[in-house]
Amino acid sequence: MxxxxxxxxxxxxxxxxxxxxxxxxxxxxxxxxIAIHNKQVSIDNVHENLIFTSQNSVTSVLENLKSTETLALLKQKNVFCVGIKTKQLLEENGFSVIAYTGYAADLAEIITLIYHKEQFTFFSGNLRRNTLPEALKNAGIVFNEIEVYETVLTxxxxxxxxxxxxxxxxxxxxxxxxxxxxxxxxxxxxxxxxxxxxxxxxxxxxxxxxxxxxxxxxxxxxxxx
CATH class of the missing domain: 3.40.50.10090 (Rossmann fold)
Structure with missing residues (x-):
């Protein structure tokens, strides 16, 4: 056998x-x-469009804000994300996903081509790749970044x-x-x-x-x- x-x-x-x-x-x-540690951060100065590139960032925001008014306000904003599982998690929790792709580079292309006049807040992790923020910066798109979780090597x-x-x-x-x-x-x-x-x-x-x-x-x- x-x-x-x-x-x-x-x-x-x-x-x-x-x-x-x-x-x-x-x-x-x-x-x-690897281990994921959610960060307790102040989520203010958030633009009208949100970017999530992983389920980890969504989970951290949900855990951080729980049922606060801030979370309710976030759910009224447009969301752009990477990954079908990220999209599903967002929608299950009441967010409206405008666009999603499998990779950050593809999402960056959509944003820079179609939504370049919009302003964005990117919820990220400490080891995130530069692909998306560099593309937004090079296109002159207004955005800020909030680090909401930490990836630790184990x-x-x-x-x-x-x-x-x-x-x-x-x-x-x-x-x-x-x-x-x-x-x-x-x-x-x-x-x-x-x-x-x-x-x-x-x-x-x-x-x-x-x-x-x-x-x-x-x-x-x-x-x-």
């Missing part, structure tokens, strides 16, 4: 997500290589061997590589930015067709059918 494929996920999966892999005879080991040594590794962010890649090496494992990435963080270390990269955890898992299952 063939040995089951062994996969390392660099973040802990939901039960149903893990089950997809188990049903495909893929053994999964999980470990969180590196750990993994002694077991794996056929593949699931990566979900550039910071997850950085954290993994602090105490581990990539040899011949296939690396499954949630998007191009995460894949770019791996390019110096391996050519064995498969990028999800959609930037979701589920699609990373689908690509993994398809690879080992």
């Amino acid at each position: 063939a040995q089951p494929i062994r996969i390392l996920s660099t973040k802990k999966l939901l039960v149903n997500q893990k089950q997809f892999l188990l049903n495909a005879n893929i053994t999964v080991v999980e470990a969180d290589f 590196p750990q040594k993994i002694n077991a061997t794996f056929d593949g590794i699931l990566f979900f962010s550039p910071s997850g890649v950085e954290s993994f590589l602090k105490d581990n090496k990539i040899n011949n494992q296939m690396c499954f990435c949630i998007g191009t930015t995460t894949a770019n963080a791996l390019e110096k270390y391996t050519k064995n990269i498969i990028i999800a067709h959609q930037p979701t955890v589920e699609n990373v898992i689908i690509q993994c299952i398809n690879e080992y059918k």
